[in-house]
Amino acid sequence: MTRRSKPNADRPIHRSPGRSRDHRVVYVAVEGEITEVDYLAYVNKELIDDGQITLHVIARANGLKPMETVTKVLDDPDPGDELWVMFDRDEHTGIPQAFSSGRKNDVDVAFSHPSFDLWLLLHFQAFSGSQNGSSKIVHEKLRQYPGYETFGKQGDDKSVKGTRVDSIRGKERTAARNARKLIKDCAFDGCSEAGGHADGCDPLRRDPSTDVWRLLAALKIIDD
Template structure:
């Protein structure tokens, strides 16, 4: 019987079990397949080198099975549940990763996350913005909620012309070439500085939130907080 709150019968992740204890553990609850494949490859490529472990929820996706991810509020609630089950384990952070898309529960998701000390890597309008920033020469202007612009730009790059939703190893290898990750972080930070609210500035501390508490989440167009995770893990400083 599948455990309640854990799709596919997955139990709660157990940081540090089954191998040497990592200095830092990130438990990441993902909304979509693209995000999950990205963090899976990030963990595989850099985990040992930078002494961290990313544990994804859902933990397993059977080949050929449709990905069973989480919308914003369920993602935060799942992170809260996992935080309670792993209480007392040091050096563990809890993150949810979701997009603006057409989700109507984002304000509530952020409220729950603040109350329970859950981190959010939010992208507006979608996660593909983060991928495209690796190849961009400058940050994009306002997208007005148009979700077709960034994927179209991404697929115009030679490296991602065949990209759909699943981030294959060859795609990931292109993302980490030639200082592209540092470029994506730099441009993502510039988007914080260019936030329409006029109240936001890139944080001085790596991994910290840059958007002001009074900034309207849905007006952060465009933006992506995924860079914070790379800073937290020490992949890009």
């Protein structure tokens, strides 16, 4: 069944009837069920010009694996819909396959290595150094900032609401600038701070990195 014929599948998505041809509809399927969903809710509420763009987030309880995000966002799109997926390195398998499927189906990938939490940290500071899939140091540094004192600790839900949103508000360009600086350290020839990672760059070697800034650029929140 498709999203249209199964209205209660995952998070229901309702298209806006009769939208202008100039109006953009963007779907983002996310790996996580809390952090990414909360962050994109903030983006949707405060940062997007909803007169020009409608953002829909696809998520599932207990999360989606990388290939599942691609499958979900490709579930019966309308012509002209813009499709994105967001997933992390963590300890996932199938990441190269998810990238390959995304390229074949015109799905953009906002990939983070080691995790989306790096994107949050970059709102406050620059970061560097291989993490080998671990977010331990990212979390240690993130906890130094207001609202994030317990982020990633056992029992904490890793939500991005309230004080945590207040702390990152208005720092999107700083985060993007710090994310782009990481690309300069990429070992693959052809990657650049201005152009991003080249198509042939192995995502598993982009350590650390995050391409969430590309989604924000596509949403006209920051300059591309």
